Amino acid sequence: MPISIEDLGDKRRLSVEGVQWDGRNHRQVSQSLDTVLSVPTLQEFVRLNGEQWVINDLRRTENVEYVERAMRAVFRHYPPNGDPAEILDFGCGTGTSAVIVARCGHKVVGVDADGKYLAAARMRVEDYGLSDLATFLETEVTDRLPFEDGSFDGVLASGVFEHIPPQQRQRFAAECWRLLKPGGLFYVVGSPNKFWPLEYHTTNLPFVHWLPMWLALPIVRRFSRRFGGEISREQLIDEGFFGVNTFALLKWLPESSLCESADGNVGIYFRDIMNPDKGSKIRRAVYRGLHLFYRLMHYPLKLFRIPVQAFFPYTYLAIRKQSGKNMGA
Numbered sequence: 130m131p132i133s134i135e136d137l138g139d140k141r142r143l144s145v146e147g148v149q150w151d152g153r154n155h156r157q158v159s160q161s162l163d164t165v166l167s168v169p170t171l172q173e174f175v176r177l178n179g180e181q182w183v184i185n186d187l188r189r190t191e192n193v194e195y196v197e198r199a200m201r202a203v204f205r206h207y208p209p210n211g212d213p214a215e216i217l218d219f220g221c222g223t224g225t226s227a228v229i230v231a232r233c234g235h236k237v238v239g240v241d242a243d244g245k246y247l248a249a250a251r252m253r254v255e256d257y258g259l260s261d262l263a264t265f266l267e268t269e270v271t272d273r274l275p276f277e278d279g280s281f282d283g284v285l286a287s288g289v290f291e292h293i294p295p296q297q298r299q300r301f302a303a304e305c306w307r308l309l310k311p312g313g314l315f316y317v318v319g320s321p322n323k324f325w326p327l328e329y330h331t332t333n334l335p336f337v338h339w340l341p342m343w344l345a346l347p348i349v350r351r352f353s354r355r356f357g358g359e360i361s362r363e364q365l366i367d368e369g370f371f372g373v374n375t376f377a378l379l380k381w382l383p384e385s386s387l388c389e390s391a392d393g394n395v396g397i398y399f400r401d402i403m404n405p406d407k408g409s410k411i412r413r414a415v416y417r418g419l420h421l422f423y424r425l426m427h428y429p430l431k432l433f434r435i436p437v438q439a440f441f442p443y444t445y446l447a448i449r450k451q452s453g454k455n456m457g458a
Contacts, residue, residue: 134171140164143187150185154333154355156263160184164191165369170252177223177249189225190253199445200229200287200318202401202411207388207447209235209314213262217281219305221265224250231262238281239265249362271365274306278309290378291330291369301380301420315331315382320444321372321407325443325452331355331368338370345370352388376445379431388447393437395420402423402445 135142146160162184163260164171171187178186189196198354209216214235218227221239223246230237231254241247244267254263266273284305290298305315321330328338332353337345342362349365350358356365390397399420405413421444427437438446 131347132175132183134168136168137163138358141166141171141412143175143184145180145184147180147182155181162187162191166253166256168224170249170256170423173252174223175251177245178354185204185375186223190257194404196225196319197229197232198404199402200226201233202397203316203318203445203447204230204233204235204400206390206397207314207316209311210310211282214282215280216283216285217276217305217308219284219286219301220271221250222246224253224265226287227263227265228254228257228259229259231259235262235283237263237285238377239263240268240271241265242267242269242271255435268349272300272306274308277287278307279313280308281313282310283314283316285316285318286320288369290317290370290373291320293365294366295371295374298377299381302378306382306385306450311450311452314388315385315448316449317373317378317446319446321369322439322441322444323372323374323399324440324451325372325442326373328370330372331370334443338372341427345404373444375436375444378446382448382450384450384452386440386451388449388450389435389436389438392424394445395423395427395437398441398445399423 133144140163141162142161146158146159149160164187166187177184194258198358216230216235216237218230218237218239221241224239227237227239227250230285239247239250247265247267247439248266255259293301302402302418309315321328323338327335332349332355334349334353337348346362346365349356350360379387384414400415403416405416423437430437
């Protein structure tokens, strides 16, 4: 699979030709990306991601519409305390979310159990000129981090919780909650929603993630175009098959309140996060229809104190810690 890196002076051009991830599926395609990142940084990302994923990973901090728009919208509507705020990026990977948080003007500490990603993250923030705002820490045990209680104004979990087995999520949520100051915000963003009927994060199949695993696994092996017939149960879970359950998350976090606007964040989600003007006419029509549907659903759900954002396609939550209490074991 051909890869080339061309130095254009003030920018570099990474070109890849072959089977690549396009955001929904793997397909045969030629892609190129112009970036200010250095040649060594691009080589490191190629080494980590392989040809199939490298453009997708780099685009996350190069294309504002891909990831940054949504995250900035959450921080804009529900900003953390502090100027600048101290933010923990939990499960930071190669530094996508850390870069975006730093671009918002906040200080960020990224933690991850896999040190091979942190080298790329450090190179990324250095090339963007953000090293004074973003630092990274490798820790083998991410459910017992080496920070004091209440160390951060905000904790960010961007695209993280779907990759944690459901039975283990509570203790990781507890650790994030422990590290928040009273009045701090826990941001859970970019994760698929368990209650959305189409499981398009991993398989692009409807309803399959609502089935017991013994039944879901053979269906995925047979019908999902993304995975071969040999994918294991553990691999499927690790890929993010089970989305976030908002109700379980709130139950795990004592003295918490879900941040929401008068319309239950419907306008924020469909106007500012998902960008209704992006994509094909069909996509725009679908999102306009969903926007209206959720606006109508907000009011009856509110009577039963059920947050309508618990049913959005993807999870973008800001949860405020109301007191200094930490979560019990």
